[in-house]
Amino acid sequence: MVDPPEMERRQERDGGEGVAEREPGGRGLRLRREIGLWSAVSLTAGCMVGSGIFMSPQGVLVYMGSPGASLVVWAVCGLLAMMGALCYAELGALVPKSGGEYAYILQIFGSLPAFLVIYTFVLLVRPAAIAAISLSFAEYAVAPFYPGCSLLPQAVLKAVAAICILSLMLVNGRSSRLATMLTNVCTVAKVFSLLVIVGGGAVVLGQGRGYTDAFLFAFHNTTQQPGRIGMAFYQGLWSFDGWNNVNYVMEELKNPKKDLPLLYLLVNISYLLVLSSNEILSSNAVAVSWG
Template identity: 75%
Template sequence: MERRKEGLGDDQDAGLEPSTGAPGLALRREIGLWSAVSLIAGCMIGSGIFMSPQGVLVYVGSPGASLVVWAVCGLLAMLGALCYAELGALVPESGGEYAYILRTFGSLPAFLVVYTFVLVGRPAAIAAISLSFAEYALAPFYPGCSSLPQALIKSVATSCVLLLMLVNVRSSRLATTLMNVCTAAKLFSLVVVVVGGAVVLGQGRGRTEVFLSAFQGTTRQVGRIGMAFYQGLWSFDGWYTINYVIEELKNPKKDLVWAVMIAIPLVTSLYILVNISYLLVLSPSEILSSDAMAVNWGYQVLGSWAWMVPLAVVLSTFGSLNGSFFGGSRVCYAAAREGHMPRFLSMVHVQHLTPAPALMFTTMVALVLVILGNFSTITFLCSFLSWITNGITISCLLYLRIKKKDLPRTYKVPTLIPVIMLLASFFLVLAPIIDNPQMEFLYVFLFLLSGFLVYFLFVYFRCQPTCLQMATLHLQLLLEVAPSTKNH
């Protein structure tokens, strides 16, 4: 690792532009507009819409309030994505939040963000999605079984992670093609749920009475409302993924904003309609008592075609997992290129031009979490860390609005939008801590403190063991990778 320059606060206005870096290989620009839309929608639509409605309803206490939570979650995702689009225009580098914080606030804050993201955040998301994939993939083989063998679930999840690593290492184009196919399939499955609810309503079998007292029993506890948003926002997680791969967009200045404006409203509309369909078919008590709510919906509406529901969940989770791999590995790659991770992780395969070392490292950490963790703990950790990072990133935009007013901007959002997002981030981070303190919050705090030690030891003072240099050389020869440079 090597010491990097500080951010814009040190009179380095040019820091918003990517540095040229050393000569080397670069990632291909292969992502067009519709692939960008597919990447955003594909990462957002995973297991959440099939599992989170139960969590939202149990925390807010009423069907009407749960629909409001889903709509607000979609609005927050849209506002956040618009803010990120402006930052992406100012800092046209892969890496998303990491790149923006690095160029705005400097090396240490950026390192702490990428430290948590690379070692916990993204691998945890991959682990959670792969476990969901395994559960629904195995469900048809264990009919009527309330608890599947954990060893088998973890084995299937591990196999899925390894398969997608191989796909992403082999070809970025193959990975985006797979993403496009999975996104089309999962959009179709959501449309089936929406149409199924409409048919039930048209036949007069819908539970319309639930909407007559839609807000009865709504909670007033701030902490429970915050936890409901955590459940809903997990289903929208991935709205920022396109910012991780800006250097691979064919036309980033145009496609970035258009992809956001197409994908997020589309997904939000489908999520709300799918929740309405659930409420028309299943009573609130049935939703709360069911371990596989979407499957129960399928039995009541689709009959002998109910097998389509677990298939839809499998396709959704597989596509979302592929998107998490594709975007998350680019953050690791960008951080290593800046000296905040071992330089080896910034190399690309000499033939396939993919960030193979970053993909493999992300895979190894994710597999550790798959083996040791469980779904509920991992999703909570992901949401908590994600909104800490989102709040810091949005503050970058507000800082640049105040301190760097003269920067050329091809796209700009009203200042009220980042202010709303910053307040929402504060609420989502602080409300659960105040209402229901847990040991997990202490673990996150201690992990962040450890980041200071790692930063000063390996980045600031540039301690680089000889064995690490030798390992880098041998791995470079073994994996056929070479140093990279940035796309412009």
């Protein structure tokens, strides 16, 4: 066994940055505080802006039945995500520990409920979410190579998704600083792509070539079935998921002490302006069809 002081000296000698440091007074180890304010915001935004906003518009429109009702769903989902993020911000300030829900349940309810939560999360919830996100990424990465093909080769999709997961695993295992830099770059790229879509929708509207009929009869054919409305909210909330991710790395923030709903609304308005409802419903990669 290598004692912590020897481990730190070896890291300094080898030039490694390490992932932990000793607490003041030699009471134990803690994670290094290497995530600044911009990186924390980028982590939250980068986790929220993902495959959902580029693929869920189809599902929301399918279940709600009308463009107007689908925009209402997006606005309400954004409000719910904002309230959840505000609650987690307060929790993070009161309990500045990494682990998210696990840390809070451990402190409030004890070890057994916390163990059950993290056990389910690690073995079921997070792997399923990562698989879904990686497959969405693979669909967008592969779609340009198969123009006009409604069914993409599943073997290719799964291979690209697996490569994506392995690459991110290696980056996160190598260095938290490198992972933070990658998150910042991806966040800028994703937000920029959303702004391009919003700007493209404004250009199409200014040229008079948009599908404005969808907004003249915005709530026509809106569903009233609770089950379909619930599924529409599931699609929207999936797109906003990720607002709680910064709480999993609270101990790595340097100083642990927004407007995505509006952006998402504008993106969906652009989708509806550039694409007809039938084109959105028939597309598995809405942003590719928009492009």
